[in-house]
Amino acid sequence: MYHIVFSADENYIKYTAVLITSIIKNTDKNKFYQENEIYYFHILSNNISNHTKNKLQKLEQELNLTFPCKIQIHIQNDEDFKHYPISGAAHSNFLTYYRFKISSILDSKINTCLYLDSDMLCLCDIREIFTINLEGKIAGVAGDPGSKRAKIKFKENNQKHTLHFDENYFNAGFLLINLKEWKKHNIEQKCEDLASKCYYIKAADQDLLNATIKPQYQLKLDFSYNFNIITLFYAICKDEQANRLNYTRDEFTKSAKTPKILHYGEKPWKFLKSYTDLQGKNINDYWWQIAEKTPIFNEELLEQKANIKDHLLYSALGFELLKAIKSFNFAKISSLIHNTKKDEYFLKEPQKINDDIFGLCCMLGESILYARKNQKNTFSVFLKAIKMVKNFKKYANKSRV
Structure with missing residues (x-):
């Protein structure tokens, strides 16, 4: 039996369904890792309508035609997390904290479970992950690509x-959990105790888990x-700069060539x-190819696809910013931040941007939208964009050679 856990509210169920489908589609029916193989998909949620529950039941029935599986819903109460900090992924609800209670929610006979964020896509036979030996470790984890700055500030005894945090900082979207060790080290209670003392935290659940699962109890897994x-x-x-992605360039390139689970930012x-x-x-x-094959939910997903425009706005704003910083055109940067009249034009008349810089333009565009929301000035946007372009030129193509 393979126990896989997700957190998803009503709005995210359809995306979780795509991830579940990708797991089933990539399971090799001709291989057997253990007797009586079956997936148990556990969805932790604050509320799921009866209509959506019925759709999940139909999804289970359809996927069972390919590989045995069951979908189980576990409703949690936000009131149990009201003393947790509101930050990052927890800015609108406490759903991201539900994973802390995995050992309390799942049957005590279950020894290992895999937690996955719903914005992921499986490209491998996920059963191979359950063959990893976690003896003496609390969790198998993969490194986070962000910088490792101080992220938790708390009060204790006034x-x-x-x-x-250091180079061992991991991304909490993937957790292969040894439930015996999780309980032994009282991770749930430690997270709750620290959360109640925090007055600043950046990455919510991820920071709390990194604070409570010490490096000696982590099993570092392949970034793929x-x-x-x-x-x-x-x-x-890590061989280029300290406290960044905790893999060498060669290790990263190997993972980039054959990723096993994609995590979509x-x-x-x-x-x-x-x-x-x-x-x-x-x-x-890759995600949309599976979405099209996702039983029950594919029609509404494809309807949604027809109206997606965010990438057009982000990339267009970023492309304009890229041209502006090259010519030190501060007036143009200021206009991008403060004048939103052209946004509609960008959506109607998409600019032709080469694939090799499309991602860069999206990220530059995000910096404009962030500046609008947080009232950042022109010079701060310029400096951030310059740094972004510099890092892109230096590091983006190293693994493509």
Whole structure:
């Protein structure tokens, strides 16, 4: 039996359905890893309508024709998490914290489970992950590509403390959990205790888990199991700069050539196009190929696809910003931040942007939208864009050679 856990509210169920379908579609029916093989898909949620529950039942029935599986829903109460900080992924609800209670939710007889974020896509026979030996470790994890700055500030005994993270910082979207060790080290309670003391936290559940699962209890796994697609924009590896992606360039390149689980930062249901992989293919196309084959939910997903425009606006704004910083045109940068009248034009008349810089333009466009939302000034946008372009030129193509 393979127990796989997701967190999803009503709006995210259809995306979780695509991930579940990708797992089933990539399971080799001619291979057997153990007796009585079956997937148990556990969805942790705050509320799921009866209509959606019925659709999940039909999805289960359809997928069972390919490989045995069951879909189970576990409704949680946000009130149980009201003393947790509201930040990052937890800005609108506490759903992201539900994973802390995995050991309490799942049957006590279950020894191992795999937690996956719903914005992922499986490209491998996921049963291979369950053959990994976790003896003595709390979780199998993959590194996070972001910088490792101090992220948690908390008060204890009326004194302020800051927790500093290092190269061992992992991405919590993928967790292969040894439930015996999870319980033994009381991870659920430790996360709750630290959360109640926090007055600043950046990455919510991810920071709390990194604070409580110490490096000696982590099993570092190949980056291909949690291949964050933003690293196709650029990745800074540990042999190039300290406290970035905790893999060498060679290790990263190997994962980039054959990723096993894609982790989407730029969601395919918002971006029809973002980055190209090492084979030159739009990475978001992989997700939509499975979405089209996802039973029960495919029609509404394809209807949604027809109206997606975010990538057009982001890339157009970024393309304009790219031209502006090359000519030090601060007036143009200011106009991009403060004048939104041209946004509609960008949506109606998409600019032709080469694939090799499309992802860069999307990220530059995001910096404009962030500046609008947070009232950032022209010079700060310029500096951020210059740094982004510099890193892109230095690191983006190293794995493509």
